[in-house]
Amino acid sequence: MPYTTQEIQRIEAKWQKFWEGQKIFNVRPDPQRPKYYCLEMFPYPSGKIHMGHVRNYTITDVIARFKMMQGFNVIHPMGYDAFGQPAENAAIKRKIDPAEWTYSCIDQMRQGLKRMGFSYDWDREFATCDKEYYKWNQWIFIKMFERGLAYKKTSSVNWCPSCETTLANEEVIDGGCWRCHTPVVQKDLDQWYLKITDYSERLLEDLKQLKDWPSRVIAMQENWIGKSCGVEIYFKVKDTGEPVPVFTTRADTIFGATYVVLAPEHPLVEKLIKGDKNEEAIRRFIKKVANESKSARVSSDQKKEGMFTGRYAINPANHEAIPIWIADYVLMEYGTGAIMAVPTHDQRDFLFAKEHKLPLKIVIEDAQHPGVNVEDMTEAFEGDGILIHSAQFNGLNNRKAIEQIGKWFEENGNGKVTVHWRLRDWLISRQRYWGTPIPMIYCESCGIVPAPENQLPVELPAKIDITGEGGSPLKKCKEFVNVSCPLCGKAAVRETDTMATFFDSSWYYLRYCSPKDAAQVFDKKEAGYWMPVDQYVGGIEHAILHLLYSRFFTKFFKDLGLVNFDEPFIRLLTQGMVLKDGEVMSKSKGNTVDPDEVIARYGADSLRLCILFTAPPEDQLEWNDGAVDGAWKFLSRIFSAVERRYRTVDEMVDRAQFDDEDKALERECHMAIKKVTEDLTNYKFNTAISGLMVLMNSVDKYQFKQENALKQAVYNRALRTVILLLAPFTPHLCEELWYQIGSKETSIIKASWPTYDEKALVQDIISVVVQVNGRLRGKFDVPTHSSEEDLKKIVLADEGIQKWLSDKPVKRFIYLPGKLVNIVV
RNA sequence: GCUGGAGUGGCGGAAUGGCAUACGCGCCGGUCUCAAAAACCGGUGUCCUCACGGGCGUAAGGGUUCGACUCCCUUCUCCAGCACCA
Numbered sequence: 021m022p023y024t025t026q027e028i029q030r031i032e033a034k035w036q037k038f039w040e041g042q043k044i045f046n047v048r049p050d051p052q053r054p055k056y057y058c059l060e061m062f063p064y065p066s067g068k069i070h071m072g073h074v075r076n077y078t079i080t081d082v083i084a085r086f087k088m089m090q091g092f093n094v095i096h097p098m099g100y101d102a103f104g105q106p107a108e109n110a111a112i113k114r115k116i117d118p119a120e121w122t123y124s125c126i127d128q129m130r131q132g133l134k135r136m137g138f139s140y141d142w143d144r145e146f147a148t149c150d151k152e153y154y155k156w157n158q159w160i161f162i163k164m165f166e167r168g169l170a171y172k173k174t175s176s177v178n179w180c181p182s183c184e185t186t187l188a189n190e191e192v193i194d195g196g197c198w199r200c201h202t203p204v205v206q207k208d209l210d211q212w213y214l215k216i217t218d219y220s221e222r223l224l225e226d227l228k229q230l231k232d233w234p235s236r237v238i239a240m241q242e243n244w245i246g247k248s249c250g251v252e253i254y255f256k257v258k259d260t261g262e263p264v265p266v267f268t269t270r271a272d273t274i275f276g277a278t279y280v281v282l283a284p285e286h287p288l289v290e291k292l293i294k295g296d297k298n299e300e301a302i303r304r305f306i307k308k309v310a311n312e313s314k315s316a317r318v319s320s321d322q323k324k325e326g327m328f329t330g331r332y333a334i335n336p337a338n339h340e341a342i343p344i345w346i347a348d349y350v351l352m353e354y355g356t357g358a359i360m361a362v363p364t365h366d367q368r369d370f371l372f373a374k375e376h377k378l379p380l381k382i383v384i385e386d387a388q389h390p391g392v393n394v395e396d397m398t399e400a401f402e403g404d405g406i407l408i409h410s411a412q413f414n415g416l417n418n419r420k421a422i423e424q425i426g427k428w429f430e431e432n433g434n435g436k437v438t439v440h441w442r443l444r445d446w447l448i449s450r451q452r453y454w455g456t457p458i459p460m461i462y463c464e465s466c467g468i469v470p471a472p473e474n475q476l477p478v479e480l481p482a483k484i485d486i487t488g489e490g491g492s493p494l495k496k497c498k499e500f501v502n503v504s505c506p507l508c509g510k511a512a513v514r515e516t517d518t519m520a521t522f523f524d525s526s527w528y529y530l531r532y533c534s535p536k537d538a539a540q541v542f543d544k545k546e547a548g549y550w551m552p553v554d555q556y557v558g559g560i561e562h563a564i565l566h567l568l569y570s571r572f573f574t575k576f577f578k579d580l581g582l583v584n585f586d587e588p589f590i591r592l593l594t595q596g597m598v599l600k601d602g603e604v605m606s607k608s609k610g611n612t613v614d615p616d617e618v619i620a621r622y623g624a625d626s627l628r629l630c631i632l633f634t635a636p637p638e639d640q641l642e643w644n645d646g647a648v649d650g651a652w653k654f655l656s657r658i659f660s661a662v663e664r665r666y667r668t669v670d671e672m673v674d675r676a677q678f679d680d681e682d683k684a685l686e687r688e689c690h691m692a693i694k695k696v697t698e699d700l701t702n703y704k705f706n707t708a709i710s711g712l713m714v715l716m717n718s719v720d721k722y723q724f725k726q727e728n729a730l731k732q733a734v735y736n737r738a739l740r741t742v743i744l745l746l747a748p749f750t751p752h753l754c755e756e757l758w759y760q761i762g763s764k765e766t767s768i769i770k771a772s773w774p775t776y777d778e779k780a781l782v783q784d785i786i787s788v789v790v791q792v793n794g795r796l797r798g799k800f801d802v803p804t805h806s807s808e809e810d811l812k813k814i815v816l817a818d819e820g821i822q823k824w825l826s827d828k829p830v831k832r833f834i835y836l837p838g839k840l841v842n843i844v845v
Numbered sequence: 846g847c848u849g850g851a852g853u854g855g856c857g858g859a860a861u862g863g864c865a866u867a868c869g870c871g872c873c874g875g876u877c878u879c880a881a882a883a884a885c886c887g888g889u890g891u892c893c894u895c896a897c898g899g900g901c902g903u904a905a906g907g908g909u910u911c912g913a914c915u916c917c918c919u920u921c922u923c924c925a926g927c928a929c930c931a
Contacts, residue, residue, distance in 0.1 A: 235849065235850085236848085236926075239848055239927095240848085248930065248931085266931080347929095349931095350929080351929075355930070362931095366931075368929055560925080633857090633858095634858085635858075639851095639857095639858090642857075644857070646856095647869080647870065650869055650870060651869090706857090706859085706868085706869095707859065709868080710868035710869075713868055791912070794910095796864055834863095836863065842863080843911090
């Protein structure tokens with residue numbers, strides 16, 4: 021039987037059926053074996069799987085299968101992140117129910133995943149839109165509410181006019197909606213938040229535990245959390261004495277402050293400007309800034325605008341009165357919404373002061389330009405130096421001064437050493453239908469009351485009219501909204517907002533541990549066995565959003581006493597995107613390659629191999645049709661080698677009878693085992709595969725006579741090594757070949773991963789490279805354990821080498837045993 | 846601006862102090878064939894040379910070293926994230 025498309029289809033269907041029928045990948049906790057939790061980011065069910073899924077899940081599948089063969093008890097689950105706007109929009113467009121649409125997408129997706137031969141425990145499958153799942157979203161929300169971690173507040177929120185819903189800060193990308201890219205506007209709304217900021221310190225601190233996460237993801241999270249240590253300094257309004265706290269990380273420059281700036285939205289502004297002769301003009305300015313979109317306001321090329329309030333503030337360090345301004349470059353959301361401006365040592369303040377002719381005062385000496393005049397400065401000096409014009413702190417190094425001045429303020433009550441964070445609380449209300457209903461009830465007498473636990477889930481009403489316009493569809497559903505208060509029984513109304521879907525995906529990995537448990541969010545014992553996730557694989561686009569939220573949830577569960585670890589994902593691999601013609605594959609760009617079409621022609625194994633071989637997993641992968649051909653060719657060679665030349669012979673081999681060729685092939689096998697094992701451990705799938713190709717090249721070159729039993733055995737052993745090492749990559753073909761060569765184990769996954777023998781790697785004769793003055797001049801085959809003296813004799817006597825020495829005295833003779841000689845003359 | 850990463854043949858990429866370009870794709874030549882495809886064998890950085898050989902070569906320049914794609918310094922380019930964050 022030749023290696024044909026038909027044959028491959030037959031083989032793949034046969035083994036997929038076998039795996040499913042035998043439930044080969046279904047697992048239960050087993051205290052006798054080491055566990056391994058291998059997880060990929062579950063897909064959004066939008067239809068068929070695409071190349072991005074194929075890449076992500078192939079990587080994870082190889083790791084899972086490798087660990088299985090190494091004897092780990094591997095849990096490898098799969099499910100669907102099924103709530104959310106895309107499904108709702110698709111349903112509106114097709115005039116069908118989002119549930120109907122979503123479950124039909126899931127069916128398609130499951131079929132696609134099965135055709136790839138992934139090693140899932142299908143009994144653990146669920147979708148987040150199953151009411152058995154979202155019931156526990158609601159339970160978690162109530163637990164958070166009870167602890168003050170879920171709360172409602174009115175504030176300016178990000179609003180996507182196209183999706184007609186609010187967005188979390190993390191969902192605003194370049195000033196636009198993360199899904200539809202429509203520019204986001206600010207709107208004052210009463211919304212539900214999760215107090216993720218209570219966990220800022222832990223979220224930052226525990227990043228240190230994540231030694232096996234990519235450094236860029238760690239950096240992005242650090243950046244996003246944005247800890248900044250500084251001092252809150254209490255300025256006071258002249259005459260009224262009203263406090264104006266400002267936040268600064270540069271307390272060392274306090275004696276150089278020449279004005280104070282408030283954000284236009286600052287609550288104090290109204291009081292300050294009342295009665296000022298410019299009152300009307302200032303109000304107009306505030307209004308103008310308020311109407312600007314945030315992205316326009318923060319664009320760096322725009323000129324900083326501001327106005328004098330007519331009032332002064334007293335600097336607590338030197339009791340000087342300095343003018344209070346308002347300006348668009350100060351943001352209410354950060355720090356105290358007020359700053360002290362030090363134009364000489366802060367570039368933004370410098371530009372603003374020059375623009376508005378405000379005074380400058382140098383307080384740190386620039387060692388490069390000592391004694392420079394303020395008039396001559398062309399930019400702020402932001403470097404380090406010695407303090408001047410700073411009273412008792414003169415002569416101090418400014419780094420030291422930051423600390424000492426902070427202390428001084430604390431002692432005399434003029435300030436406080438504090439920390440400010442960039443991280444904001446997480447806005448989770450969405451004014452959409454297809455999500456988990458927030459399980460809250462509003463009662464006129466009792467206020468906000470959670471739905472009673474025994475009434476969960478608060479079910480999403482089915483088959484209601486969704487138009488995508490005019491706000492939340494649930495609001496219009498009377499049967500849903502009207503309810504009696506669980507406390508007093510009086511008529512009350514339900515919350516009609518649904519949860520952001522990132523809530524759903526923040527804990528699904530815990531649910532996989534006991535997916536059918538109807539009595540609790542997850543089984544503590546099962547999760548205790550399987551968690552944390554040993555290997556997580558997914559796209560870099562979730563570096564902040566999903567990964568930060570999941571870390572937050574895990575810490576919350578720890579506080580509830582449900583888990584005993586701080587971090588959910590020990591090791592993280594962020595796979596690169598799949599490109600076509602230099603651009604990310606996407607339906608809208610029309611540059612997609614359908615995995616189904618590739619599978620139909622080459623089979624899933626070739627697709628898997630090609631995707632792993634073409635690029636390292638973290639790198640972008642430029643799709644190239646030719647690469648699948650290459651993978652196919654390689655598999656075809658193995659297939660033919662087994663088919664044509666593999667013979668069942670007595671496996672007992674007598675090494676004493678090995679000739680050089682036999683020894684060489686056996687050594688190649690051990691080298692390949694070493695290489696593939698190490699590369700798989702380090703996610704280097706591309707070089708692992710190249711190692712297998714090298715071995716296969718040797719196998720093909722190995723000459724033997726069919727009737728020579730010893731040679732046949734050596735050959736068989738090499739081929740068997742190839743099949744075992746290749747099994748995680750191309751499981752269908754390897755199962756089939758494993759079966760054909762008459763192995764005893766039912767599935768190759770139950771066979772043990774081959775091990776290598778260091779001793780078998782040693783050669784009798786090795787090739788030593790000879791350099792003269794660091795340049796390659798020859799190669800010598802010498803016995804492996806030759807001494808330096810032996811080599812000196814051989815090398816220096818050689819004519820080819822002598823030519824380069826040209827009778828000059830040998831200054832040094834460097835010898836790396838078994839590798840290299842360098843002669844310095 | 847800050848943070849993280851990258852720069853190697855025609856292409857994807859390998860080598861993290863010791864033979865630069867493993868492995869694969871593509872291309873060229875050959876075997877087989879009436880022919881083609883497939884398969885198999887050989888070649889394939891660049892310059893000089895009939896050849897044997899040799900010079901040059903990992904973004905650019907400098908340094909450390911017997912020896913540098915690899916380490917250090919300077920510069921350039923590209924990708925990604927964050928960005929009036931006080």
